[in-house]
Amino acid sequence: MTSTSHIMEVLLPLWSGYAAVVAVFVMAPILVVIDDRRLVVGALAVLYLFVSLLFTNVLATQIAGIKLIVYIIVWTIIFICAQQKGWGYTDGSNEVYGLVLSAKVRFRVFAVFIVGIVGWQLVETGMLPFPVVSQFVTLGATQLVFQGLLLLAIARQPLKIGLGILVMYSGFGLLYSAVEPSLMVVGMLGLVDIAIALAICYLELVWKNNTQ
């Protein structure tokens, strides 16, 4: 027990710092750009893991643990949903023709880049109406919100729109937990995440029946 808590004490600061922000910077764009469900679901798992680690900077470790449990539930729902619908590309189109990227992918990469810069500039200029707990948490949270919004705006499939909402909420949750760390709010936001995942799963399955 003591060794476990010792490992936690050593590892948490290591992984919940800039490493987590880098993970957010890598995984959130994958969710936006890539349509392959295997990659999307995998990227979501990694993203949620590092977002949970970022939460340890703004919440007590035990409450951050609740967030992790919520994210595990959400990810499981999304995984089952993707499995039911079938792995592979969400719209049946091949993304990469040899070494040539499709116009859609090029546009998305450009959009991710622009949105990333906008989010970064918002943090740099201090225009956010939130208290900045730490620069890197705010940076990670802003990226999540903006990349989530982008995904919400450009996706057409229920799964990806749902992921956009979930990613946006994870970023907002990071910002909001800094100002409202009560258990009730964390629990309610977790409930909202699970409810959204269920609704998306339902819509995805209806869509599957529709397209078949």
Place this chain on the structure above:
Amino acid sequence: MSLPMLMMTLPVFVGVFVYNLRRWIWVQVTLVCGAMLILLVLVQQTPVDQLVVLAGRDMYFSSSWEVLGRAFVILPSDRHLLTFIIASIFLFALAAAMVSATTLFYPIVLSLVSIIMAIMFVQPFIYAALFIQIAAVACVFIIVDHKYSQLTGALRYLAFVSIGVPFILMAGWQIEMYQVNPDDNLLLVQAAWMLGVGLLILLAVVPFHSWIPIVARNSPPIVTAFMIGVVQAAMFFFLIDMLVQFDWLRNNIQFFLALRIGGMLMIVTGGVFVISQRSFGSLMGYSALIDWGCTLVAIGLRLPNAVGIAAMIIFTRVITLIVWGFGAGIILGKSKSAEDVRDQIRRNPFATVSMLVGGLSLAAMPFTAGFPARWALLQMLTRIHPNYAIVLLVSGLCAWVGYVRIIAETIDLSSMIDGEIYRTTLESPGRIGLSVLVVLSVIIAGLVPQWLYSKASIMFEHIAIILV
């Protein structure tokens, strides 16, 4: 015993029961209507915070329920709003039994009753935003099912609400900060902005309105009617609650200006698009957009009389939408193409009349329930903002023209006026009776609106008094 706890848990329990009985539609309807009647009695008759003798036992109904440091409190002003919501759901449940609705309609409606109560009761009320998000998620399950599988409307609705809710939560934090630092007025300015943006998104102000016509076109008509009539009304009550609680918001002229501008945008957009619609669903959707715009303009005028008009518009909209949902549910529910619709119209003349009267009432046609409140608003605007009045008049005319166009295209009026179609109809006597009843109620409400106004204006009496 806590009254909010009793009222919020009862629909959930009945909902679980109803979910397991979804093959027996009339059992579901009976249970939902029974639950609504019990809630109505609880709202109207339960003495709060005093000892009463019930069936020989001492009972104490407390007005609050504490959960994890947050309280759900029923206020005296909530009773009128709850009566309206519960009575509306009772009528929607009855109408839905006669027409095609989605599989999960009844259990979800019951869960929505609990969530709407949570939105109204929760203190600090800013947490209502989280319940609004959960309500939006629940609505997804009734907008779409295996029969009505067009997802765009449900996805847009969910996306827009998800964007709007964080603004309200952020505003809540800023209001809390202001209570700590009362000298920092910037916090209040930011809070007003956040609340305004969040609310305008939730109230489907342009450009966040696009889910309304899509849902109206692709979802079961009775579900669309329920969403526009009841769920959106709950969002509006949230706005009213905020205006009642925060005097700084009530005194913020810019906030009311934003409401007026938002309302006018809805009216203009509705008017522009309603004229070119080729389906009864989207026609109703854009007419509803104009109607909701009128509600926002009325409240944005910041006058006690205008608040009464807003209440009247909301009240008549529900009646109108029930009538439209009942008729359109029969006509549009099973139709896949324009030819199907024409065929259903030929077979169901009474339902057709119900759909048309409901739709025209929503478009504020004279001699229907929707007209008196629209006329009163128009008169008020003519005195205060003549430009708004002209825009509203033109927009209303566009809705009428839209209806005239679609009636000319799809309905053989000569056979309807001739009367033969009514004698040879295969509609069941129950449907015919209900059609006649609802159509008469809309016309009577249009001819004698005073009684309805006195009932409707009570809903917002508390805010009207404050505005005076």
